[in-house]
Amino acid sequence: MMGAGKTAVGQAVAHALSVPFLDSDQEIRKAANMEIADIFARDGEAFFRDRETEVITRLLETERCVLSTGGGAFLTKRNREVISRAGVSVWLRADLDLLWQRVRHKDTRPLLRTSNPFATLSQLYHDRVPVYALADMVVEARPEYSITRMSKEVIRALRSRPDVIEKVE
Numbered sequence: 001m002m003g004a005g006k007t008a009v010g011q012a013v014a015h016a017l018s019v020p021f022l023d024s025d026q027e028i029r030k031a032a033n034m035e036i037a038d039i040f041a042r043d044g045e046a047f048f049r050d051r052e053t054e055v056i057t058r059l060l061e062t063e064r065c066v067l068s069t070g071g072g073a074f075l076t077k078r079n080r081e082v083i084s085r086a087g088v089s090v091w092l093r094a095d096l097d098l099l100w101q102r103v104r105h106k107d108t109r110p111l112l113r114t115s116n117p118f119a120t121l122s123q124l125y126h127d128r129v130p131v132y133a134l135a136d137m138v139v140e141a142r143p144e145y146s147i148t149r150m151s152k153e154v155i156r157a158l159r160s161r162p163d164v165i166e167k168v169e
Contacts, residue, residue, distance in 0.1 A: 001125060001132070002109055003102035004092040004141055005150060006068040012151035013158075014066035017165070024069045027055045036070070037113075045072075053079055060086035071124075072111075075131050084136055088164045090154060091135035096125045098143050137161070 007023060014021035025036055028051055032039055039048050052073050059067055060082060067087075073079050074089065083089045094102075100118055103109055114120045137157045141150060158165040 001094065001099050001128060002071045002111075002121075003099040004071075004094045005102075005147065006071075006092060008147045009092060009150045009154060010066045010068040012147050013154050016151060016155060017066065020063060020065045022059050022063060022065045022067045024052060024055050024059065024067060024073060027059060028052060031055065049073075049076060052076075053082070057082050071128070074135070075128060080134060088137060088158065088161055089135040090137045090139055090157065091132045092141045092150070092154075093132070093138050094141035096122060098141065099125065101143075 010023070011021045028039070028048070029035060032051070034042075036048070039051070049072070052070065053076060056067070056069060056073060056079055059065065067083075069079070069083075074083070074091075080089065100121055103112065103121065104117065109117075111124060112120055137160075139150070139153050139157050145153070155165075
């Protein structure tokens with residue numbers, strides 16, 4: 001979900017593992033030479049989701065990395081399959097209140113540009129949680145966790161999968 005810490009935690013995990021950090025939304029922005037919100041406005045969500053799948057597939061086929069995807073990417077079955085085939089999906093599970101605290105003052109979230117952004121976030125949360133629960137791993141995001149602590153929790157979870165990660169000293 002937006003606000004779960006995908007970018008900040010992903011960057012910290014990538015640094016700790018000495019692999020590149022990639023962000024599928026950033027790669028889409030670069031390829032389109034426009035902002036995600038503008039892509040949504042001009043071409044619609046379906047168009048954006050198709051480009052998102054193309055980018056995720058390309059990145060995971062060519063890079064050994066930590067990849068952060070947009071909050072809606074995992075909702076698409078083909079993205080879940082690509083991610084699990086190439087690596088492991090990790091859900092940073094944060095409760096609705098924590099997510100709202102983190103996103104309520106940001107205007108960079110196109111899906112929250114509504115008359116009642118909290119109600120929109122709440123609906124997204126309740127719609128998406130059952131799909132996010134399909135992730136290969138779940139790491140609980142807690143309000144008291146720093147980025148460093150959260151990244152250590154993710155690495156600890158990843159260590160349980162020797163096919164994905166070797167022990168990092």
